[in-house]
Amino acid sequence: MHIGDILNDKCVDTIVSVRGWVYRSRESGRLIFTVIRDSTGIVQVVVEKGVVSSEEFELAKRATIESSIEVEGKCSKEPKAVTGYEIHATKIRIYQIAENFPITKDKSDEFLLDIRHLWLRSREMTAIMKMRDTILDSIRDFMREKDYHEVDPPMFVGGMVEGGSTLFEVPYFGEKAYLTQSSQFYLEAFMFSLESVYTISPSFRAEKSRTRRHVTEFSHYEAEAAWVQNQQMMDLEEELIVFIAQRLLSSNKEELEVVKRDLNKVKAIEKPFYRYRYEKVIDIGRQKGLQLSDMADLGEKEERAITEDFDKPMFVYNFPTQLKPFYHRQDPEDPSHVLNHDLLAPEGYGEVIGGGERIWDKDELISRMKSDNLNPEDYQWYVDLRSYGSVPHSGFGLGVDRLLTWLAGLDHINKAIPFPRTIRRLKP
RNA sequence: GCCGCUGUAGCUUAGUUGGUAGAGCACCCGGCUGUUAACCGGGAGGUCACCGGUUCGAGCCCGGUCAGCGGCGCCA
Incomplete structure (x- = not known):
């Protein structure tokens, strides 16, 4: 399943599964917001303590930018999410925790x-x-x-x-x-x-x-x-x-x-x-x-x-x-x-x-x-x-x-x- | 090839008249129940491109080297 396929109302309340790379990650107490990208787009995933196992929650916490990841969860419409929809994670699998990615918000054309x-x-x-x-x-x-x-x-x-x-x-x-x-x-x-x-x-x-x-x-x-x-x-x-x-x-x-x-x-x-x-x-x-x-x-x-x-x-x-x-x-x-x-x-x-x-x-x-x-x-x-x-x-x-x-x-x-x-x- | 500009932390950069190298991001630790390249507190991170000179003292001044960028020239 590609991210581009789930960014519409048909996905709402269904269980979806996406694979890709961590694009952004923020944590706020018992919530972790992880934006995942694949070749078709980006989507926000919410990881909530208690909804996933504590092992998975810790894993999500450690998922650095560009880590390869697979997430399963319920899709919902969410105006606050970057692309209008988000996935409430129930299962998380990390393929690889990425090393510190060198690209940050400040970058010159030469460096790129x-x-x-x-x-x-x-x-x-x-x-x-x-x-x-x-x-x-x-x-x-x-x-x-x-x-x-x-x-x-x-x-x-x-x-x-x-x-x-x-x-x-x-x-x-x-x-x-x-x-x-x-x-x-x-x-x-x-x-x-x-x-x-x-x-x-x-x-x-x-x-x-x-x-x-x-x-x-x-x-x-x-x-x-x-x-x-x-x-x-x-x-x-x-x-x-x-x-x-x-x-x-x-x-x-x-x-x-x-x-x-x-x-x-x-x-x-x-x-x-x-x-x-x-x-x-x-x-x-x-x-x-x-x-x-x-x-x-x-x-x-x-x-x-x-x-x-x-x-x-x-x-x-x-x-x-x-x-x-x-x-x-x-x-x-x-x-x-x-x-x-x-x-x-x-x-x-x-x-x-x-x-x-x-x-x-x-x-x-x-x-x-x-x-x-x-x-x-x-x-x-x-x-x-x-x-x-x-x-x-x-x-x-x-x-x-x-x-x-x-x-x-x-x-x-x-x-x-x-x-x-x-x-x-x-x-x- | 010619002219000009630039080189400071992984990245983006500040650095006054020559007088103890500073910040933001990223990273690490801690906090936060809805974040939007979040926020708050703390930490670590430097051969100031390199070589030489002037000076009591050089990131800063002088000479050279290297690298990058911009422009020109070149360009079925």
């Missing part, structure tokens, strides 16, 4: 990261992990509905990546391997058989970034689809984000309240999103007083300034070609720009998606590599994909952790990740 393995039990983290589960689940439901296939790209990769300074190098039987930064190229390979594919896999970046949106290991949701154009991909993403937000509102209202999220901000995520060309966004930035050159890349500061007053997400499309990596397809009518897009979340959260059309012509791909000073031989298999019935296609990559950070209104990406990895943190 040091003991994340224990902080995971908190109501906040429990709520965030439930919302994370909802997001992952809704992505899969949505993609299945759209006839996309989930695939598993490799995490160990060879040297085939742009640049190289941001790769994690790992020893591999006398050779060098790297942890993948993105599964995009592999999804493009899958695309030639399954047409529409996606993955939710980790990506690794050895960037020495110290910002509230960067981690070295993140959950990367990437998709790639044949025959799809840039604007159509934006349509799909728009529908997807709205779908996830709606699912979160319907499944996790309680959790959103635990993290004190303003529900109106989530309700505001509706179609259509703003859709502006790159130049238009530069103009918006200038109106907000930012000093931006015509070819300025949008850094974190710019994104925050531009999006903080927006109530809905904003697509920025057709960036200058020189700002984007070689595989982005140039607009045939305006080769100085590529057919790409970023999705910027509102309230200053910034980029959550980057995507666009990929170059599908082999010669075009090779010439773009050369003008970016890359050696096509280093990308042999990626180029080879264009040799056998190449087709127009588009894709995108979404940072799941950034999406959750935004939707839950968190102030730092490391609150959205169970065990965040940053330049300075590898434990626990």
Whole structure:
């Protein structure tokens, strides 16, 4: 029996039994108030001297915070109890008396990261992990509905990546391997058989970034689809984000309240999103007083300034070609720009998606590599994909952790990740 | 990588002009017949990050080291 199941009028006057962990404990003479938590919620248990055996009463007295416990008793409605109902204990069993739990009411973000393995039990983290589960689940439901296939790209990769300074190098039987930064190229390979594919896999970046949106290991949701154009991909993403937000509102209202999220901000995520060309966004930035050159890349500061007053997400499309990596397809009518897009979340959260059309012509791909000073031989298999019935296609990559950070209104990406990895943190 | 800030009990912290290290929470003991991260009384808990210097005397001043945080840069 779970606590969530008994928190309603049907339990009144019935004998219930719950198992869980001691969340709070207070004693007052011949009464002990013990709040128990399990994965579904918390409930107050009253232990009264004389109602339980004196051995059990002493046991309840010694039940420290986080002790594992099982209680049987009569359920009643009680306005004074935290969740409105309480259990009047008749039997108590303790599985383990917990050692002194290090988390008390005074705690800093850093301390909570040091003991994340224990902080995971908190109501906040429990709520965030439930919302994370909802997001992952809704992505899969949505993609299945759209006839996309989930695939598993490799995490160990060879040297085939742009640049190289941001790769994690790992020893591999006398050779060098790297942890993948993105599964995009592999999804493009899958695309030639399954047409529409996606993955939710980790990506690794050895960037020495110290910002509230960067981690070295993140959950990367990437998709790639044949025959799809840039604007159509934006349509799909728009529908997807709205779908996830709606699912979160319907499944996790309680959790959103635990993290004190303003529900109106989530309700505001509706179609259509703003859709502006790159130049238009530069103009918006200038109106907000930012000093931006015509070819300025949008850094974190710019994104925050531009999006903080927006109530809905904003697509920025057709960036200058020189700002984007070689595989982005140039607009045939305006080769100085590529057919790409970023999705910027509102309230200053910034980029959550980057995507666009990929170059599908082999010669075009090779010439773009050369003008970016890359050696096509280093990308042999990626180029080879264009040799056998190449087709127009588009894709995108979404940072799941950034999406959750935004939707839950968190102030730092490391609150959205169970065990965040940053330049300075590898434990626990 | 650069700039800035911080480091005092398990946690959160106060510490005046350089003059005997203080509190709250947690913990232990006692009290309380309805508590809401209760309350009341008592107790224990300190290499003031580390190394060196100045001084009669350093948590405080000076130099260095380390660690953490914030920002910038970097960032398919």
